[in-house]
Amino acid sequence: MVGLFFTLVSAAGVIRLPDVFSRAHTASQADTLGAGFALAAVALTIGWDSTAAKTVLLLFFIFVTNPTAAHAIARAAYEEGVEPWTKGEERR
Amino acid sequence: MCHHTGGGLVVGDDVAPPGLLVPVKRSVTLRKTVAYAIEEAARHGTDEDPVPVHFVFLATWRDEDPGTDAEKKGAQKLLERITLWANEDQSEFGAKSSVSVSTTTLGGEAYLFDPADYAKILATYASEHELDRVIVDPEYSLVGHTTLVQPLEYELTRTSLRVDEAPVERPTRRNRLTGRTSKGRFIALFGTSFLFYQLLGGFTNFIGPGVFDIVTGAITALVVALTLSNISFYREPTLASSPKRLARGLIYVPYLLFEIIKSNLIVAKVILDPRMPIDPRMTKVKMYVGSGLPLMTLANSITLTPGTVTVRANDQDLYVHSLLPAARDGLFDGDLEKWVRFVFYGRSAARFPSPRERGDTEVLQEPVATDGGHIETTDDAHTDTTEDEQ
Structure with missing residues (x-):
């Protein structure tokens, strides 16, 4: 449930935030806490088992790859010359 | 032989180069590259108009960073050794006074990431010291264990410098592999991949049918460690610090x-x-x-x-x-x-x-x-x- 909540917030954020950079923030939310809580729940349901260990491993890889992907997107946007949105500007 | 006078826009093969720039790192072909550079310089230099040869170590650390003393010392040692080698070669080619050798370390002020950064530093240094030709060690590696000669050479050709790869004999791949791996790396990688395999296999009971997992795991880990121990681990794993x-x-x-x-x-x-x-x-x-x-x-x-x-x-x-x-x-x-x-x-x-x-x-x-x-x-x-x- 908690995981679902954060994923939902993240999706709302992607729609509501004004530009690429701020959307990248919220996308990392879905992965960290959204997937985090979901996978933790899976691990707890399964109980002390090797499958649970694999779930933790899965989480680890998500935690490594997610920021890398977010960084890649943000960097690509930056290199392409996308100007970050600042306060006071009109929403795009 | 025509003597070179300043500037040096077009430099043909027969024209004396005003100076050579040689980026160095510890490599198996370094000794021969040094010899080649001295020989090249000796071909063109005269006692009145010596050819400068600059050996440059590009830093992979930043000066303020903690824990980089060992790297700095290593670089210093390498440059000292190169000076010795260069002196030997100078006597061999009879170029004691027609070649002037100097060594230096560059780039300790900033993290350098891609070959373009390195090329830029080299190009700036070359123009400061009126060097117009770069001799690249074919086994030169910028960072860690990856050989990045081609991208570096490409970036260098985009500057006004002339780029040559030293025509030295390169050892086979097999030698390179064993040359860069180490016992510590091997054991650490073997252990890691073996544990990972057992984790995926679910730590089945170690008696009876579980032996199968152990044997296949050991084989897999061995293959991984053999093939990849030269490119894994950023720094040498040690029992004390890792x-x-x-x-x-x-x-x-x-x-x-x-x-x-x-x-x-x-x-x-x-x-x-x-x-x-x-x-x-x-x-x-x-x-x-x-x-x-x-x-x-x-x-x-x-x-x-x-x-x-x-x-x-x-x-x-x-x-x-x-x-x-x-x-x-x-x-x-x-x-x-x-x-x-x-x-x-x-x-x-x-x-x-x-x-x-x-x-x-x-x-x-x-x-x-x-x-x-x-x-x-x-x-x-x-x-x-x-x-x-x-």
Whole structure:
């Protein structure tokens, strides 16, 4: 449930935030806490088992790859010359 | 033979080059490359008009970073050895006074990432010292264990320098593989992959049918360790420091999780707020953690925490986009930086002034235009470098 909540917030954020950079923030939310809580729940349901260990491993890889992907997107946007949105500007 | 007079726009094969630049790193073909460079210089130099040969070590560290003394000493030693070799070669080719040898270390002021950065530093240095030709060791590697000669050569050909690869005999791949791996790396990688295999296999009971997993696991781990131990591990794993670093990393994880949850809640609240009180800004922070893995850990930790995204790592500067003033403050307080320093260098390195106290933070209110910004910052770094060298 908690995981679902954060994923939902993240999706709302992607729609509501004004530009690429701020959307990248919220996308990392879905992965960290959204997937985090979901996978933790899976691990707890399964109980002390090797499958649970694999779930933790899965989480680890998500935690490594997610920021890398977010960084890649943000960097690509930056290199392409996308100007970050600042306060006071009109929403795009 | 025609003598070269200044400038030197078009340099044919028969014209004496005003000087040679040789980037050096420890490699199996280094000795021969040095000999080739001296021989080339000796062909053109005369006693009245000696040809300068500059051996340049490009730093993979930054001078302020902790724990880089060993690397610096290594570089110094290598350059001393090269001077000895060069002197030997000078006597062999009868070029005691027609070739002048000098050595130096470049690039300790900034993290250098791609071959373009290295090429730029070399080109600046070459024009300062009126060198017009680069001789590249075919086994030259910029960082760690990866051979990056081709991209470097490509970047160098885009400058006004003439680029040659030293025509030296290269050992076979087999030799290179064993040359760069080590016992420590091998054992560590074998252990890691074996454990990983057992984890996936589910640690079946070690008696009876479980033996199958152990045997196949050992074979797989052996293959992995044999083929990949020369490219894995950023620095040599040692019994003394690696487990400690790993343990400190394990302490770091709960802290990072706590930070993630905390900032997740803050960001979630902001997003669900109908007024959406965000105030995004691009910021630039100078981080002192050491290049490579530590910097990657820090940048990824920053990105993992909602509210801050690392946009670009340019030299030592991290360009971080932050969503909220609170996230920005947290970033400038440098807690993550301290933790990463703690993980990689121990408790003493963690006591370090925060970026805010150091004055290493900068809010780019009006974000820098892509190209201008980059060139400006890298140029600054380069001028610093050359000024210090003189």
